[in-house]
Amino acid sequence: MTEARTDPAAEASPGAGVSIPDAVRAFRVAHRARHIGPRYHGWLHFGTTTVGALAAIIVAAVMVDAPSLAELAAVPLSFLLANLGEYAGHRGPMHHRRRGLSILFERHARQHHRFYTHDAMAAESPRDFQMVLFPPAMLVFFLGALAFPIGALLHWAVSPNVGWLFGATAMTYFVTYEWLHFAYHLPPDGWVGRRRLVQILRRHHTLHHDQRRMAHTNFNITFPIADWLFGTIGAPARESRDQGAAEPLPASGAGSSE
Numbered sequence: 001m002t003e004a005r006t007d008p009a010a011e012a013s014p015g016a017g018v019s020i021p022d023a024v025r026a027f028r029v030a031h032r033a034r035h036i037g038p039r040y041h042g043w044l045h046f047g048t049t050t051v052g053a054l055a056a057i058i059v060a061a062v063m064v065d066a067p068s069l070a071e072l073a074a075v076p077l078s079f080l081l082a083n084l085g086e087y088a089g090h091r092g093p094m095h096h097r098r099r100g101l102s103i104l105f106e107r108h109a110r111q112h113h114r115f116y117t118h119d120a121m122a123a124e125s126p127r128d129f130q131m132v133l134f135p136p137a138m139l140v141f142f143l144g145a146l147a148f149p150i151g152a153l154l155h156w157a158v159s160p161n162v163g164w165l166f167g168a169t170a171m172t173y174f175v176t177y178e179w180l181h182f183a184y185h186l187p188p189d190g191w192v193g194r195r196r197l198v199q200i201l202r203r204h205h206t207l208h209h210d211q212r213r214m215a216h217t218n219f220n221i222t223f224p225i226a227d228w229l230f231g232t233i234g235a236p237a238r239e240s241r242d243q244g245a246a247e248p249l250p251a252s253g254a255g256s257s258e
């Protein structure tokens with residue numbers, strides 16, 4: 001743990017590294033050394049994700065041609081579907097190892113949740129964005145394996161407008177997820193961190209980052225609609241019960257895959 005005190009990223013970030021628990025600091029040092037290469041640039045990562053997603057949204061949106069009111073209903077329905085998908089993906093494979101999807105469990109439960117805990121939520125430098133943002137390949141996955149085939153099916157089975165509206169909404173949801181999650185893990189006293197909406201939603205996500213509760217509460221990362229539907233919002237009355245029932249992550253295997 002002594003090397004944690006000499007971590008250059010921590011020293012280069014005024015204010016962000018105050019009172020980070022030793023275990024988290026040690027995990028961050030090990031993770032950075034092992035997984036974040038010298039050529040990684042956090043803002044470039046953020047920019048690539050943002051530009052890629054916005055380009056896909058614009059392409060889908062300009063393809064929509066004089067939609068009817070019924071076709072426009074695809075927007076709120078797609079949004080709700082995405083909210084349920086976010087919840088199911090997070091509550092399922094991101095917190096429980098599933099065959100073929102163990103990369104999600106490794107990166108989320110075993111890395112993201114140990115790099116950022118409820119008492120150390122903020123990135124210490126842009127290099128720490130690597131542990132918040134999806135890898136760029138995930139953008140290709142969301143486009144190619146999820147949004148495109150479902151949109152194509154709707155385009156063919158319902159109407160072209162519904163297909164494009166689904167695609168635009170799904171990609172908007174994806175980039176909203178990335179931006180909000182990114183905002184929660186920025187320093188809370190920065191301009192973004194002080195926004196009212198970010199403060200409210202960060203509180204929801206911070207509770208989820210408590211390792212004793214992460215497998216039980218607050219699975220929505222954007223808007224807690226599915227958490228409300230399924231009764232998994234970490235309200236104070238149930239938090240004490242959850243704390244007793246929850247299990248902490250095993251302490252071994254810092255930053256590693258198995």
Ligand SMILES: [Zn+2]
Nearest residue numbers: 112116181205
């Ligand atoms: Zn997080």
Ligand SMILES: [Zn+2]
Nearest residue numbers: 090108208214
């Ligand atoms: Zn989680």
